Amino acid sequence: xxxxxxxxxxxxxxxxxxxxxxxxxxxxxxxxxxxxxxxxxxxxxxxxxxxxxxxxxxxxxxxxxxxxxxxxxxxxxxxxxxxxxxxxxxxxxxxxxxxxxxxxxxxxxx
Amino acid sequence: xxxxxxxxxxxxxxxxxxxxxxxxxxxxxxxxxxxxxxxxxxxxxxxxxxxxxxxxxxxxxxxxxxxxxxxxxxxxxxxxxxxxxxxxxxxxxxxxxxxxxxxxxxx
Numbered sequence: 001x002x003x004x005x006x007x008x009x010x011x012x013x014x015x016x017x018x019x020x021x022x023x024x025x026x027x028x029x030x031x032x033x034x035x036x037x038x039x040x041x042x043x044x045x046x047x048x049x050x051x052x053x054x055x056x057x058x059x060x061x062x063x064x065x066x067x068x069x070x071x072x073x074x075x076x077x078x079x080x081x082x083x084x085x086x087x088x089x090x091x092x093x094x095x096x097x098x099x100x101x102x103x104x105x106x107x108x109x110x
Numbered sequence: 111x112x113x114x115x116x117x118x119x120x121x122x123x124x125x126x127x128x129x130x131x132x133x134x135x136x137x138x139x140x141x142x143x144x145x146x147x148x149x150x151x152x153x154x155x156x157x158x159x160x161x162x163x164x165x166x167x168x169x170x171x172x173x174x175x176x177x178x179x180x181x182x183x184x185x186x187x188x189x190x191x192x193x194x195x196x197x198x199x200x201x202x203x204x205x206x207x208x209x210x211x212x213x214x215x216x217x
Binding site for chain 1: 144
C-alpha cells in the first residue's frame with residue numbers, strides 16, 4: 001500500500017491564483033481530513049469527510065473548498081490565494097481512531 | 111470550539127520516564143483523547159488514544175483523569191529517537207489538536 005499520497009510536494013502561488021492540492025489513499029478508509037500547519041505552529045483542521053459525498057467544515061475553512069466524489073480522493077481547492085494561506089498542508093485518512101498522515105504540501109503565496 | 115492546551119516545551123534525560131500533560135477544558139462526553147507525534151519535516155504519526163480508561167501500547171501509556179479534563183502521555187524510558195513535537199487532541203468525527211509540546215531528550 002502507498003498509504004496517503006499528496007501532490008504536489010511544493011508550490012509557489014501568486015496572490016489571487018487558484019490551485020488544487022491532491023490527496024489520495026489506498027487503504028479504503030472512509031474518514032479523511034485536511035489540516036494546515038503554519039510555521040512553528042500546531043495543526044488546524046480545515047475540512048473533513050466521513051465518507052464519499054459528505055464533507056464538513058473544521059476550525060479554519062474560510063478560503064478553501066473540498067469535494068469527496070470517491071473514497072480514495074479528497075482534493076482541497078484554494079480559489080483566491082492569499083499570503084495568509086502560506087502553510088504546510090497535511091492530508092490524513094483514518095480507521096477506527098488512528099489517523100494516517102501524508103507527507104504534506106508546502107505552499108507559499110507571494 | 112474545543113480548547114486543548116499543552117506546555118510549549120519539556121526536557122527529559124535519556125532512559126528516564128517522561129510525563130507530557132494536556133488539558134481538555136471543553137471536551138465532550140463522546141470525544142476520544144488522542145496523541146500524535148511529529149518529527150521534523152514529517153507528517154504526524156499516531157501514538158495512542160483513549161476514551162475514559164488508561165491505555166497502554168508498545169509506544170506509550172495514556173492516563174486519563176476521571177473528569178476527562180486532562181490527560182498525560184507517559185513515555186516509560188525516553189530515547190533520543192523520542193525527541194519530537196507531541197500533540198494531544200480530541201474529537202469524534204472531527205479530530206482537533208493542541209499546539210504541541212516540543213520534547214527534548216538529553217543524553
